[in-house]
Amino acid sequence: ELKVEQNPLFLSMQEGKNYTIYCNYSTTSDRLYWYRQDPGKSLESLFVLLSNGAVKQEGRLMASLDTKARLSTLHITAAVHDLSATYFCAVDMGGGADGLTFGKGTHLIIQP
Amino acid sequence: DTEVTQTPKHLVMGMTNKKSLKCEQHMGHRAMYWYKQKAKKPPELMFVYSYEKLSINESVPSRFSPECPNSSLLNLHLHALQPEDSALYLCASSLISGRGFGGANVLTFGAGSRLTVL
Numbered sequence: 001e002l003k004v005e006q007n008p009l010f011l012s013m014q015e016g017k018n019y020t021i022y023c024n025y026s027t028t029s030d031r032l033y034w035y036r037q038d039p040g041k042s043l044e045s046l047f048v049l050l051s052n053g054a055v056k057q058e059g060r061l062m063a064s065l066d067t068k069a070r071l072s073t074l075h076i077t078a079a080v081h082d083l084s085a086t087y088f089c090a091v092d093m094g095g096g097a098d099g100l101t102f103g104k105g106t107h108l109i110i111q112p
Numbered sequence: 113d114t115e116v117t118q119t120p121k122h123l124v125m126g127m128t129n130k131k132s133l134k135c136e137q138h139m140g141h142r143a144m145y146w147y148k149q150k151a152k153k154p155p156e157l158m159f160v161y162s163y164e165k166l167s168i169n170e171s172v173p174s175r176f177s178p179e180c181p182n183s184s185l186l187n188l189h190l191h192a193l194q195p196e197d198s199a200l201y202l203c204a205s206s207l208i209s210g211r212g213f214g215g216a217n218v219l220t221f222g223a224g225s226r227l228t229v230l
Binding site: 031033041042043044045048050088092098099100101102103104105107 | 145147152153154155156157160168202216217218219220221222223224
């Protein structure tokens with residue numbers, strides 16, 4: 001059974017600070033996804049990481065993937081309030097449409 | 113069109129009612145999904161349709177009945193639900209990309225249907 005673990009599950013931080021969310025998964029996969037969900041809203045795709053060593057950046061967010069360690073990170077640089085949301089990592093088993101298995105999510109609150 | 117459209121946005125039903133959730137996409141995606149999300153929890157996969165055929169059923173109770181009339185539409189028929197079935201039901205779609213092609217299976221999610229069972 002594929003397990004996806006995120007930590008921390010809850011994070012309160014101040015604007016301007018840096019922090020990292022970690023995502024570990026239990027099986028070999030080279031396809032890792034990060035989604036954002038605002039309260040009461042749907043999921044928005046942020047990053048797709050498709051190979052070992054992949055790094056993607058968008059604004060203040062940067063995601064990376066280490067398939068050997070089965071670890072992905074989502075790094076937040078100089079946080080701003082608008083980044084407050086729940087962030088999910090997700091893994092698929094590859095080979096067609098198997099759906100994604102999500103981590104429990106990291107509820108991020110950024111305070112002024 | 114890059115959206116997945118779900119209707120209704122909100123649904124309240126009694127335990128004896130029969131209702132349906134609808135999902136539509138016109139992105140040419142050949143895989144469609146139903147996920148269930150309870151408050152403060154991650155989405156949980158319920159069903160996957162691949163080329164309009166049911167390919168994954170994650171041991172979902174029979175009171176939930178999916179249907180894929182064509183490649184653009186996905187329905188979820190609801191009957192005799194329980195209060196614990198109250199949740200946000202998310203539809204998603206994706207291209208089908210095999211591992212051999214190294215492609216991504218990015219799911220595009222709809223806004224969801226929030227279901228309350230009384």
